[in-house]
Amino acid sequence: MAELINIILRFALYVDVLLLFGLALFALYSADSALRFRPMLRGMALIAALLSVAGLLLMTRAMSGETAFAALWPHLQMMLHETDVGLAWAIRMIALTVLLIRPGAWLASISGAVALASLAWSGHGAMDEGALRFWHFLSDILHLLAAGAWLGAMLALLLMARGRVDAARLRLLIAAVTRFEWVGAAIVLTLTITGVMNYLFIVGPKLNDVLLSTYGVLLTIKVLLFAVMLLLAALNRFHLGPALKQALRDADPMLAVNALRRSVRLELALALLIVALVAWLGTLSPEAG
Structure with a gap:
């Protein structure tokens, strides 16, 4: 069940951030005046942030075996401060926060690109050296x-x-x-x-x-x-x-x-x-x- 939840969370996060970046980029080279992207981009950024938090909690729980938040907290701190996955997560959250505040086409495209690129650290590339x-x-x-x-x-x-x-x-x-x-x-x-x-x-x-x-x-x-x-x-x-x-x-x-x-x-x-x-x-x- 935990593996299925992980796959569903990954799917939802990937879809959300892919669309977030793609919509913002589309507004740069196409007729963005015909589309009201800003509320949609803000909504996608918020959803991506919530999914990212849920994904980090699920990953830390699976790696540590802890279920109570008090016991899980030290492992979360270690994940954020001592791993590349935690750094990528923090960068994604910063990019999503910027997008929530200023969802203009240029800034949203750059922030969306950073958030999307951070997902690479949850793939197979992280195992290479x-x-x-x-x-x-x-x-x-x-x-x-x-x-x-x-x-x-x-x-x-x-x-x-x-x-x-x-x-x-x-x-x-x-x-x-x-x-x-x-x-x-x-x-x-x-x-x-x-x-x-x-x-x-x-x-x-x-x-x-x-x-x-x-x-x-x-x-x-x-x-x-x-x-x-x-x-x-x-x-x-x-x-x-x-x-x-x-x-x-x-x-x-x-x-x-x-x-x-x-x-x-x-x-x-x-x-x-x-x-x-x-x-x-x-x-x-x-x-x-």
């Missing part, structure tokens, strides 16, 4: 930032396409989709390269033995879901984007808008499944049966 540790953490952080940019953009596009879309909002939506085409290409490239690097860092240049483990099965499912997301992204790029531009000349643009909504919803749902797998994978060893 020396130069390998540095490059593994760098790869993990870039992977997280790229994933956050993708998820946040999907949510932002859904928010922009909700309700009845008039001509003015349709133009903003088209501009946002067009800008995201270039950002999306960089995201896919980053996710692909860092995904391969992370596999090599964790597993090494081998395949057969890993595929027979629980870790390998989950990793295979993750790769397949990512491939489906790439197909949907290609559909958005080469079909739905031009269809939105054509919709400007149509009497009723909602057909194209509804098609975009369905595609983005499916893409976001697949992304959430991938994050759930990542939350699970982070608790497993590649040799797990």
Whole structure:
């Protein structure tokens, strides 16, 4: 039960911080005037802080075996003051506090990036040493930032396409989709390269033995879901984007808008499944049966 709670907490925290960073970043390069992000960003920052506290308590409890808070407190202090995980947690809380106070697009993007990067210290990279540790953490952080940019953009596009879309909002939506085409290409490239690097860092240049483990099965499912997301992204790029531009000349643009909504919803749902797998994978060893 404790392991399941840990996975659920990791999933919730990852989703929240990924979306927080992605939404803030989207506001920098797209039509943020059409979206009221600040209350949402503040809410996400608050949720992330609460989930971070719960996660730290659960981790310290699991490591110490203590249940009473009075007995747990010295272990919490040791975790915060003497471990890299505790330092990463403290940095995340500072970044989230800054975002709660000043959720402007630039500051929220930077704070969200710091909070998201801090999650790398709860992954497999923390087990490495020396130069390998540095490059593994760098790869993990870039992977997280790229994933956050993708998820946040999907949510932002859904928010922009909700309700009845008039001509003015349709133009903003088209501009946002067009800008995201270039950002999306960089995201896919980053996710692909860092995904391969992370596999090599964790597993090494081998395949057969890993595929027979629980870790390998989950990793295979993750790769397949990512491939489906790439197909949907290609559909958005080469079909739905031009269809939105054509919709400007149509009497009723909602057909194209509804098609975009369905595609983005499916893409976001697949992304959430991938994050759930990542939350699970982070608790497993590649040799797990």
